[in-house]
Amino acid sequence: MDELAWWQRGVVYQVYPRSFQDSNGDGVGDLRGIAARLDHLVELGxxxxxxxxxxxxxxxxxxxxxxxxCGVDPIFGNLEDFDALVAAAHERGLRVILDFVPNHSSDRHPWFQESRSSRTSARRDWYIWRDAAPDGGPPTNWISHFGGSAWEWDEATGQYYLHSFLKEQPDLNWRNPAVRAAMLDVLRFWLDRGVDGFRVDVIWLLIKDDQFRDNPPNPGWTPGQSEHDRLLDRYTADQPEVHGIIAEMRQVLEAYEQRLLIGEIYLPVERLVTYYGHENSGAHLPFNFLLIRAPWNxxxxxxxxxxxxxxxxxxxxPNWVxxxxxxxxxxxxxxxxxARVAAMLLLTLRGTPTVYYGDEIGMTDVPIxxxxxxxxxxxxQPGxxxxxxxxxTPMLWDASPNGGFTTGTPWLPTGSTEVNVAAQAGQPGSMLALYRQLIALRRSNPALVVGAVGKVTARGTLLSFTRSHAGQRLQVLLNMGHTPCAVPVPEGGRVLLSTRPVAAxxxxxxxxxxxxxxxxxxLP
Structure with a gap:
């Protein structure tokens, strides 16, 4: 265990800052609010x-x-608040991972403002500009992930710019060495402030086809699905050159001690694993979203x-989300x-698990x-x-009208506050207690961290796999159905933990x- 990096031994917890804790009553979570709730993360483990x-x-x-x-939005606080949060987290033995959004900036970023000022601007090539198609329309058929064309016409300079998401989010041109240098300096800025790693947003989209070819139609698309999925991302995602960019990011982190690079990647497993790279050239953890999209059986x-x-x-x-x-x-x-069975699955598989805030108390989607x-x-794309x-929606800390999240009007409704931290903190059989027990079990049993995964089987509604290390053998048995089942087990087996308060x-x-x-x- 001591030979592993902290992120291999540990559990990552995602905080959505707008929704975790509001410290000033404006209805939006902030950095001081997060700092005030760090002990919850410590108690969770x-x-x-x-x-x-x-x-x-x-x-x-x-x-x-x-x-x-290289700043903090005033709605969340300021750089001093960020430094205080990092210091408070480190005092408690917690690491801090920051989101890094390199594919696109805001259209209000000074870089883009300069880029769109004229075709001869020094930063024109920092973004992706193209002439109109012969018919005056967009240069390609590429579709935004939020629907509509991925190209926006700029009247002042008579060209289109690319935006893979909103028109307010123009794509940076990562083929430009000056863009790469500037963005790598951003990583250094935060690393020098004590950040322990980055989760890189849409890392597989950073490079687009240099010939600007049209994407082919998706034969599996049907009306009612996302408009973006009408085409296959053949020329707008997972381009070979993206791996060189990731290697440069990784080398920046390698100059600091024990820093982590996570990549957000929605790709089939055979493509996903290529983002590990070779010899410290890829992401430490290309996010594995396979369970998020899986039929639950x-x-x-x-x-x-x-x-x-x-x-x-x-x-x-490996990693699991x-x-x-x-x-x-x-x-x-x-x-x-x-969801209790899912928690046990997440925290007993091999690799680094990531827990989304509120899942540890069983929060559900709130209809808006x-x-x-x-x-x-x-x-x-309504409907x-x-x-x-x-x-x-906001984290639910107690049963008060706004769940203890804010004294003001929350930016999103909280829904029912019946499921909350305070109500579960003292309940041995609560979801919160289960998460704490699972994380503690993981911490105290090396087989759950470094142990090999073996004998993965499915029989009816029963999922079973083993974890083995240094003479210790554990078996995880998960009933993914609603009716009881009997399972043959070796004589001498002992239940270490159940998702139920009392286990047979x-x-x-x-x-x-x-x-x-x-x-x-x-197992014996």
């Missing part, structure tokens, strides 16, 4: 907090449109575990009972009435279910699992 964007932004996409890469999850483990390059460290700020919450996707919708993805507000012990070579129950069994 996690090792690092990852902050979604906090940099100055017009908030067209809630911080993913950055207007200054034993056979499919068993296949995912086996395929992912088989695809990993030598010495690559159940939820984030872009995906429906796990308790909504699989139900509150199975149309007049309160904030997410531009939903506003641009097809792409809105991300429901999983971004093996008897006569059999273990009775209740519906929606998971157990970690120590």
């Amino acid at each position: 996690v090792d690092a907090l990852w902050l979604s964007p906090i940099q100055p932004s017009p908030m067209a996409d809630f911080g993913y449109d950055v207007a200054d890469y 034993a056979a499919e999850v068993a296949r995912i575990i086996q395929d992912y483990e088989a695809a990993l390059p030598p010495d690559a460290w 159940l939820g984030n700020h872009d995906q429906s919450r796990i308790a909504t996707r699989v139900g509150p009972a199975q 009435p149309p007049h309160l919708v904030q997410d531009p993805a939903e506003k641009n 097809i279910g792409v809105g991300r507000d429901p999983e971004r 012990e093996p008897a006569g070579g059999m273990l009775s699992l209740a519906g929606d129950e998971g157990v970690v069994l120590e």
